Amino acid sequence: MSTERIEEFLSAVKNAFINGSLLRLKLGGYHGDEPDLKSIDVKKIVVKGGDKFSFTFHYKTRDIIKNQIQPEALGNLRIALTEEFRSAQLATTEFDMSFERNGDKVRLKRMEAAGREAPSTDHNRAKNRPLRETDKPYLLALGITGKDGVVRNDAQDKFRQINKMVEIFAPLIQAIEADKPRIVDMGAGKGYLDFALYDYLANVANRPAEVIGVELRDGLVKDGNNTAAASGFSDLTFVPGTIIDYDATGADAVIALHACDTATDDAIFKGITAGASLIAVAPCCHKQIRRQMEAGKPAGELHVLLRHGIFLERQAEMVTDTLRALLLEFSGYKTKVFEFVSDAHTPKNNLIVAEKDARTGRDRDAVLKQIAEVKAMFGVDKHYLEGLLGL
């Protein structure tokens, strides 16, 4: 393998990143293990805390964006060029370079750049956000922009946060097979997610969806419906009531962000019984299991780990969400858990994403056994979701 040429190409990418001349890098000819991955586009972005490489992974039916700092990005590019991609095209303001790998042979070709202007990082920053237009009635109603349609200084974090939500949820929704997926957001609050996701899917991604926000507080429901009407979002509605009483039949996706304590379980239960393709929850307080762990008899060796209140609280959070993930797996879903907003915004920042698992022959008894073991270890009598599922 011609590692020297790979290093020469990486060094050209690195220099272009550092001196601001990088326009884009495109990787093609993928032959790795990830199903449906087609190509990757790479560019430089300026975000709070420094410059980053922004990778857009193009899959058959969706795009996923990941931003990485320079050493991590270059390490991943080295692996990608050595093992996974046969071709790459680097475009800078000073020159272009192509990379072709055939077996162990690597060919580099350096060409003249066709008189391009240096990229503006501000421009890149705005372009990199899913919600590019800010002169929208819902952003004004939610207090994110002023009357001039510009994001207010004190709402920059909130705007970044809703963009992040769109970045996470849009590809998950786009992967759903339904022509016009029905998304039900349980405990919708003011509907930040609902407005942003609806706007993005209908007006940017051209993949309209029906969005329904279920919310206990009548005032929020009324405000949400007024703003949806003023925005012309005809398929976005807010309905009053409790999650457990809502008939979720026909939902393709059920989402609940920071719905309090066991309201998260109500949402998961509704998603499972509706047979939703996607269930995604960001749990909030975890009182139900904490109380049982305090009152129950966790395994003796855990005593030292649960002695301090704050650690007990964090363990209760992990045990609760581990059991939720297992109960989703038992119910026929593949689950993953990851951090979805920086904890600068909220310490409640775990997202459980469950997608319907098409595989048959899963060992449900083995999952039940794991659930029983976790409960026994932490002195948990019953998880509220188990009760809902009749277990």
Ligand SMILES: C[S@@+](CC[C@H](N)C(=O)[O-])C[C@H]1O[C@@H](n2cnc3c(N)ncnc32)[C@H](O)[C@@H]1O
């Ligand atoms: C912390 S807020 C989160 C709002 C929104 N999901 C967000 O992330 O911006 C929780 C919301 O869920 C609503 N809620 C809590 N329990 C509920 C239940 N059982 N049924 C319906 N709504 C509920 C509350 O009224 C509140 O507006």
